[in-house]
Amino acid sequence: MPARVLNNPLKNPERPYLAIGLEGSANKFGAGVIKHLEDGSTSVLSNVRHTYITPPGEGFQPRDTALHHREWALKVINECLVKANISMHDVDCICFTEGPGMGAPLQSVALIARTLSLLFNKPLIGVNHCVGHIEMGREVTGAHNPVVLYVSGGNTQVIAYSRQCYRIFGETLDIAVGNCLDRFARVIDLSNDPAPGYNIEQEAKKGKRLLSLPYATKGMDVSFSGILTAIEAYTYDKRFRADGLPRNSEDQDIITPADLCFSLQETIYAMLVEITERAMAHIGSKEILIVGGVGCNERLQDMMRIMAEEREGKVFAMDESFCIDNGIMIAQAGLLSFRMGFETPLSKSSTTQRFRTDEVHVSWRA
């Protein structure tokens, strides 16, 4: 088979490049500064984030989230510049999340980005949030050409790179897995601090019963609304004990919130691992990269690792500073496209709630 010689279109820079990235598509506002050096390496100069945490039982609404971002953005941006030991004059471009995400929060961040761009006369770079996750994942883990499982509160996709496009192989047919987790956390009144998914994970460790839940994979796709309905229904089951305790010494056959968390995790993560495995088999890939907030979950990482080992593959995952939405990933993806000559004209710098990962022209890869 003739080998295809792939020339990387992105050459090493002739001088160091700096970019600042601003992220605010959901309830986290993040700002980060990244540096691309002449030897082709990348350095994270700073990565600062503030999360809008709602009381238990409540989700975050667009209006309040936008308000949170407007309150915290300037502080976070300043801290980010101080930590990076640079001034806004030093950056080559200002990157911001163009979409997808929640309308009002996205728009607030874009407004700041535009103002800074005009004030400091710096190019504006609109970035796709999902591509940000992928590029940061590749950079941090060194994964070569993995199947990417992107799982967060707003997205669930299985992605593989092909000819300058991040192709979506499989995705959710209804809600994102993180959304399913967040909503379930509200049903059982779990704290949202630091994140609902994290608290479900801790609670699940105490669970013992595997309750039967609808397992919903359809080929390469998955769906979660059926499972959410089913797991909520268990809270009306007469065996459910909201405090996790039996009523008396005879009360053996009970269902605790921990059992629900355990059952939910085992089922939804098995589904995600299955569709990832399908993509791997289809493409013939041996690498998996997990990105997005739900990717922080250790049980998901473990399950993925077990599957990978059975196929002689490898899992690449990151810690929460990069898994969870952040500004540095926007800076990274933004700077890559800027160095290939991309720029977002001011008049085209509005944001959008819908922005598919495969709509981006990945010019910086062969």
Next chain:
Amino acid sequence: MASSSLKLISTATLISQGAEAKVYKANLTSDPSDPPVLLKHRFRKGYRHPTLDASLTRTRVSAEARALLKCLRAGVHVPGVRMVDVSEGVLAIEWIHGQSVRKLLPGGGEEEPEPEPGSVESLEEYGTPVDALMQLIGQEIAKMHLADVIHGDLTTSNMMLRHPSSFDPQRPTTELVLIDFGLSFHSSLVEDKAVDLYVLERAFSSTHPESEPLFASVLKAYEEAMGKDWTPIKRRLDDVRLRGRKRSMVG
């Protein structure tokens, strides 16, 4: 103590390992004149909770076996079922001597080295022109949908042409066989049939060059075989085509 299914696997030849199962060629008896069988073993997945794993395996093996039997009863060309072991996750089906449609069409053998002359399995060898092949595909899928069986993973890899040597030389014929019913399910819904066709359309366009006229022939034959059921399915197929591109992501 290994079950008889597992013992059978231990003497079989591994052909491939997909995401879901390992596939083997095996002999059910020691008589060499008996045809071989294809063994599909849905082995234990270590990442799944054992209870979940066992339940999924049971459900999927029995669903696949049931779909095959339903197709056979309805006259759809599928491999015959030889043995089912639901608890071990093993399904033994008729070994089809032939070639996948994917390999017989241009574009399907891309990843493989050029075959030597004389060893090529080509469409000519099968005596079936491309257009006739597309018609056969449309007809088989129609028969299957009329029996309310949804394949769930229609691709050109999941259809085979029986090799001419399988037939009586006095009356040579051609037969298109649909295989791999691992994702199949029962449904009478127009939506599911339309999606089944859409999956095939996508598979055609991502694997074979200039696939539009090919798939159009498939649909033509499907339309003729479906009769009055065609119109609602066609309408829904148009919807599904639009939907596929517009599925939105809300961050």
Next chain:
Amino acid sequence: MSSNPDWHTITIHVPFASAKHAEIALQAIQVDRELQPHAVKRTLSVEDDVLIATFDTLTVRLARLTVNAYLENVDLVVRTLQEFGPIAAQRPAPPS
């Protein structure tokens, strides 16, 4: 622009620290279209160092909502300019 007497008109003048800042605010804010362009008409302009916005809206409720949203945006731009303006002024921007 509609001068229909049934519509409601509000004009807002916001002074800035400089003409340049007012111009920046205008350019940053005008990128986003109004959510209901058939019911809300917006005009933005700069006179000296003042940003002038005129809204013609179909209903009083829309006038209130539109003005609230506009002021939130102006507030954000103003605070950004306040925070970063001095630093930006220290080093004049090189010719683009």
